[in-house]
């Protein structure tokens with residue numbers, strides 16, 4: 001069923017909103033969250049960790065945040081890091097200090113779940129060691145099973161969450177004695193695991209680690225609360241909540257291109273478990289997509305362009321990672337993938353980002369179907385890396401436009417072919433493109449009125 005423009009205007013007044021990436025990340029969610037923050041009181045991160053990176057440009061100043069919701073740039077809002085997030089406390093403190101040094105207030109406006117899991121240094125070591133071992137081939141095999149992770153310890157931290165006994169949650173940083181006792185056991189196990197992966201670093205020192213992490217806990221203590229109750233208090237008092245997805249739907253552990261995914265539910269399906277807020281409260285889901293596709297790390301990418309097209313997109317779009325600085329893989333827009341993500345996330349409208357990057361192409365290709373190895377043509381996405389690798393994109397070609405569009409303020413002023421491109425997206429997805437972004441600044445945003 002298609003959401004009409006009138007229904008969509010009603011949705012713009014919905015009380016609670018989710019913002020979620022519909023591709024493989026880096027769609028520009030930070031900018032949209034920052035824009036929507038004005039209409040909300042509370043901004044909540046529900047998944048992922050310091051593997052995500054949002055860059056927001058405000059007043060010519062660029063801010064990069066990894067753990068703290070970009071909404072922190074508005075001092076009258078509350079930002080919540082909910083239980084579904086894995087928190088690297090040292091990184092979080094670094095981020096708080098950096099923001100404060102630039103005059104951004106971070107105090108009672110930042111709340112961190114006592115049940116969010118802690119990313120420890122051995123998680124990062126394990127992440128890097130496993131990736132190295134896998135990429136170099138193990139047990140005489142030349143099969144490379146590495147994922148190309150951000151090496152931020154995300155997978156091992158979520159693995160500990162599921163193991164339970166070896167996990168540490170933010171609230172546990174506040175009890176130094178208990179932390180020390182627990183780390184003595186955990187480090188003994190981790191040491192053996194790291195050695196089995198060929199790590200030759202100095203042995204883990206649980207007492208030093210406990211002292212260090214208890215100190216980090218003391219610094220973060222004023223922020224640590226039960227965020228599920230906090231959010232339900234906000235729901236009751238009529239506050240408007242914005243749920244900010246990190247990473248993106250195609251990296252979702254259950255619904256993405258497994259195993260080339262991250263370790264959390266980054267789709268909107270992660271919101272209830274990751275915050276304690278039932279999904280029924282979220283009426284409006286803004287799906288964020290780029291006007292083309294990018295991906296970092298390994299994994300299938302049907303519309304990837306390993307040629308001048310890809311290079312041109314990378315350079316015009318400054319497609320280098322916020323978190324790792326890695327050049328991103330670039331390609332044409334894959335509407336099979338975006339339609340799937342919009343379905344999984346329940347998107348009610350779309351923000352189409354970086355449309356300005358496509359200026360100057362004679363023609364633009366958009367993937368509408370996949371040709372499968374048996375010759376069948378399908379409009380269904382394949383959320384499995386092995387099977388997706390066999391899919392060939394079937395393209396629809398649209399005429400390009402030569403004009404630069406980054407200084408436009410009105411959607412109707414877009415070149416006719418740019419408007420046709422957006423209409424094509426709307427028709428293929430069956431939901432309206434509510435926001436069009438033509439540059440990093442808040443002012444470079446064309447909103448349908």
Ligand code: IMP
Pocket residue numbers: 024025026051052053147148149150151152153154155246247248251260261262263296297298
């Ligand atoms: P991990 O999350 O560090 O374990 O990495 C798993 C995969 O997800 C890798 O391919 C990463 O490059 C990718 N990934 C994780 N977070 C993001 C993101 O925010 N943007 C883009 N790719 C990401």
